[in-house]
Amino acid sequence: MEAGFSRxxxxxxxxxxxxxAMYIEQNVTDAKTRGVVVGHDHRHNSDSFARLTAAAFLQRxxxxxxxxxxxHTPLVPYTIKKLNAAGGVMITASHNPKDDNGYKVYWENACQIIPPHDEGIAASILxxxxxxxWDYDLVDSSDLCVDPRDQGVIDAYFEEVAALSSYSEDNANSKVKFVYTAMHGVGTPFAERAFEAFKLQPFIPVKEQVTPDPDFPTVAFPNPEEGKGSLSLAIQEADKNDATLILANDPDADRLAIAEKQKNGEWKVFTGNQIGTVLGxxxxxxxxxxxxxxxxxxxxASTVSSKFLERMGQVEGFKFEESLTGFKWIGNMAKQLEKENYDVVFSFEEAIGFTVGDIVKDKDGVSALAFFSEWAVQLYDKRGLTVYDYLEQLYQKYGYFVSDNSYFICHDKSLIQTIFHRIRFGDQPERSEESSFGYVLSYPKAIGGYKxxxxxxxxxxxxxxxxxHQPTLPVSSSSEMITFRLENSTVFTIRTSGTEPKIKYYSELRGDSEEQSKRDLxxxxxxxxxxxxxxxxxxxxxxxxD
Known part of the structure; x- marks a missing residue:
């Protein structure tokens, strides 16, 4: 957040x-009467940004x-769905550093915008x-402005959350202890109500982190994906209260991190892929x-996420589809599958984003938190398993999935182009008038000794x-992205970042044992x-x- 046209x-x-506002007015039927949803979190300036956003629409x-x-962020797309609104905006920087803020746009289908709408909106802005x-107070005086709370929308959201529960009696009687941190974000009241909806015993809060604070005083980065460093206070609270499970939302509560105390006393912070495996x-x-x-x-699941669910679908017979990275693509893919009469019961991305059921077509750390906690109660009380035990059982049945994600720093865009050009066309590119790519494709025949x-x-x-030879997923020449599958069941994707000078890779291998899988990968x-x-x-x- 700074002065300047790019800030x-x-x-x-x-x-x-x-x-x-102009784009929605021109492209969505009955847009003005259906209205738009505007929400905000606790970040610096989020309130004033939300007021200005609403004012622009009110003036039209x-x-x-x-x-x-x-x-919390998922309430905006839920409200669009519930009230049949024409679109929506959430003012949030999610898990970014304290100096950031953001502007998340949803279309009338309650999914984040994808092409062509993103390009159309950008042109309309110009x-x-x-x-x-500059009427910041218009939201307080305009008859066109209505708080969705007065329409019972939040109550309806939690009725749908409660419908995800299957074992409320077991939940009420369980002695399993959970510690929760909102990471100085907005999640606490919503997480508490989700636990109540599932009739789970109240969790133990990390008191220093449950109240919204835009300065995030106890964490260097307000991102529970950072692992034990960001969860240090939660681990202390859990050890003090003899709790075995930690639940953490990011500041806008659309993501969920989970840690479990193992039998040897060590804490296991599950990766997004591992949580996705368990929840799926x-x-x-x-x-x-x-x-x-x-x-x-x-x-x-997104294309850079674990292929565990793909393998499980092959074995069990359910439909699995992958999408491009990000819930704007995941949500729209889920909508497409629903049109094909599938019941989409779960979606996820490796960056600790999960959608359980069909409450929203966006990641939701609150409904996922309650759903996971109920399942943990079943594992602990009915099966005598820890969450890690359950994960091991899944790997024994469907194969051990190990991953290694990393990246390379490269500030030279022309060098990045050279690197990917060589991957596609070889050390000595051969021009071809017959090829639509200008050169004969010459991808590597083997990588790491595997075909x-x-x-x-x-x-x-x-x-x-x-x-x-045409991809089924959307193609974009504005970024680099190649996925390889190898004969040893390795899948890896190399791609450039849209915001950082990075060439990222996401790799995963399915094998018969964890040790061998790690060596091969x-x-x-x-x-x-x-x-x-x-x-x-x-x-x-x-x-x-990390």
Whole structure:
């Protein structure tokens, strides 16, 4: 948040809102009467940014469903769904540092915007840069402004959360102890109510972190994905109270981190892929127990997330689809599967984002928190298993999935282009008039000593597995993204970051044992750096993700 046209400030928020208002007015049926939803978290300036956003729509004659109090991010898309609104905006920086803020846009389908709407909105903003006014108080005086709380929307949300529960009596009688941290965010009242909806015994709060504080005084980064460092106070609280499970939301409570105390006294912070494995398997078990058949069910994960659910779907017979990275793609993929009459019971991305059921088509750390806690009670009290034990059982049945995610620092965009050009076309590119890519494709035949069995390149639009070699996922030339599958069941994706000078990779291998899987994957990871990136020759700095 700073002055400047490329920063988040009152002017740029107002301009964005004016452009968005005009675009929705022109492209959504009955947009003004259906209205738009505006919510905000506790970040510095979130309240004033939300007021300006609402004011832009009010000045165009829109009804505005305006949350005057703090809300967690999933309530905005839920409110769009519940009230059939024309779109929505959430002012939040999620888990970013304290100096940041953000502007998240949802379309009338209650999903984050994707092309062509993102481009259309950007063009509309440029056409409406002159401020219409600076009335921060219009939300307090306009008859067009209504707080969704007065319409019972939050009550309806928690009724749908409660419907995810299958074992409320067991929950009420359980002695399993949970510690919860909101990471200085807005999650506490929503997490408490979710526990009440499931009839779970109250969790133990990390008192220093349960109240919203935009300065995040006890954590260097307000991101529970950072691991034990960000969870240090929660671990202390759990040890003091003899609790075995820690639940952590990020500041806007759309993500969920989980840690469990192991039998040796050490704390295990689960990765997003491991949490996704547990929640996905639990969703499948509960759906089957309710009378669903595998053929009715579907799950979605982003392309850089674990392929565990893909493998489980192959074994059990449910539909699995992958999407591009981010819940704007995951949510829209889920909507498409629903149109095909599938019951999408779970979706996730490796960055600790999870959607259980169909309450929202966005990640929701509150409903996922309650759903997980109920499942943990079943594991502890009915099966005599820890969460880690359950994860091990899943790996024994479907294969051990080990991952290694890392990245290389590269500030030279032309060097990045050279690296990926070589990966596609080889050391001595051969021009070809017959090729739509200008050169003969020459992807590596083997990586780490293992044969390449398929390649999907979403930058140039090539997929070796489809009949016409056209990818089924969207193609974008604005970023680099290639996925390789190897004969030893390794899948890895290399891609550039849209916001940082990084070449990232996400690698995973499915094997018969954890030890062997780690050894085999290590060979591939070494080859990614040495043979594909040529990181020493190109002067790239290799980093290890936490």
């Amino acid at each position: 988040m400030n009152d002017l740029t928020v107002l301009q964005a809102s004016q452009g968005l 004659g829109f009804k505005v469903w305006y949350y005057k109090d703090l809300v 056409q409406h840069l002159e401020p219409w006014g 398997a639990a969703s499948y078990e509960k759906a089957i127990a309710s009378g669903k058949t595998p053929g009715q069910l579907a799950m979605v 390449v069995v398929s390649v999907r390149d979403l930058t140039i639009g090539f997929d070796s597995t489809t009949p016409d 290590a060979k591939v990871v070494e080859s990614i750096g040495v043979d594909l990136m040529e990181y020493k020759k190109n002067g790239l700095e290799k980093k290890k993700e």
